[in-house]
Amino acid sequence: MRPMHARALVDKALTLHGLGWTQRRIARECGVSQTAVSHWINGRRRSMPGDGDRGVYCPVCGDGRLAPRAYAYLLGLYLGDGYIGAIRRGVDYLSIVCCDTWPGLMVECATAMAAVFPVTVFQVRRQGCTEIKATSKHWRCVFPQHGPGKKHERRIALESWQREIVDAHPKEFLRGLIHSDGIRVVNRVRRKRPRPGAEFHVYPRYQFTNASSDIVALCTRALDRVGVDWRTHVTRRDREDLRPLHVVSVSRREAVAAMDTFVGPKY
Ligand SMILES: [Zn+2]
Numbered sequence: 001m002r003p004m005h006a007r008a009l010v011d012k013a014l015t016l017h018g019l020g021w022t023q024r025r026i027a028r029e030c031g032v033s034q035t036a037v038s039h040w041i042n043g044r045r046r047s048m049p050g051d052g053d054r055g056v057y058c059p060v061c062g063d064g065r066l067a068p069r070a071y072a073y074l075l076g077l078y079l080g081d082g083y084i085g086a087i088r089r090g091v092d093y094l095s096i097v098c099c100d101t102w103p104g105l106m107v108e109c110a111t112a113m114a115a116v117f118p119v120t121v122f123q124v125r126r127q128g129c130t131e132i133k134a135t136s137k138h139w140r141c142v143f144p145q146h147g148p149g150k151k152h153e154r155r156i157a158l159e160s161w162q163r164e165i166v167d168a169h170p171k172e173f174l175r176g177l178i179h180s181d182g183i184r185v186v187n188r189v190r191r192k193r194p195r196p197g198a199e200f201h202v203y204p205r206y207q208f209t210n211a212s213s214d215i216v217a218l219c220t221r222a223l224d225r226v227g228v229d230w231r232t233h234v235t236r237r238d239r240e241d242l243r244p245l246h247v248v249s250v251s252r253r254e255a256v257a258a259m260d261t262f263v264g265p266k267y
Helices: 007-018 023-030 034-046 068-081 103-116 160-168 170-181 213-225 253-260
Strands: 082-088 091-099 121-126 129-136 182-195 198-210 231-235 245-250
Touching: 007 023, 007 034, 007 103, 007 121, 023 034, 068 082, 068 091, 068 103, 068 160, 068 170, 068 213, 091 103, 103 121, 103 129, 103 170, 160 170, 160 213, 170 182, 170 198, 170 213, 198 213, 198 253, 213 245, 245 253
Parallel strands: none
Antiparallel strands: 082 091, 091 129, 121 129, 182 198, 198 245, 231 245
């Protein structure tokens, strides 16, 4: 009997296939046989929906169901560092730029995109980073925060259905925010009374940095929901034409430990 595989694992394999991964590499990443991977890829080719029925997958203007966890994560990525642009009239792309230092993030980002919509995800290599992209007619439906200009130059407010998802899955939302515009850093501060072998006080902390006070407010609201202590401050920039940046810091030991359970270092 052929073993049953979770839908999420199949989706991940197909997404990696779309990114150009070899079947051998996909099999290793997913922990399954190459035969299984080949079966999923070839089976999918036979059952690709025609153009006529692709419109209904949108949860806003069609009758598709949104995968809430993947959506909360992707919304965090989008608000932190995502961009929607037009390919041609009525068709857009969603682009999330991932730093090449963290290949694990690319896989997670691509998997989340494909979980929200049945889209083919592809990657564009740039200097030092990789753009993860997918085209759809419906990115503006699920990310109505899209608008002209930069996100920090306009009001960013969630629709009520988005707020419900973020309130239900604040950890996934925070994970997306930290993965895009955040970082987990390890601070080393010289102790006032250094001892041999313990000259430094070493402590990890999280920071989320964004020019939009609205997006920062969404971040701190989600932190409140998961009971994580935070502080904010504003940093001026070296150029006068640049907006000041809002920084959210999570640095208390138990707060960092709580964040580590669902975010952790970028990988
Ligand atoms: Zn739509």
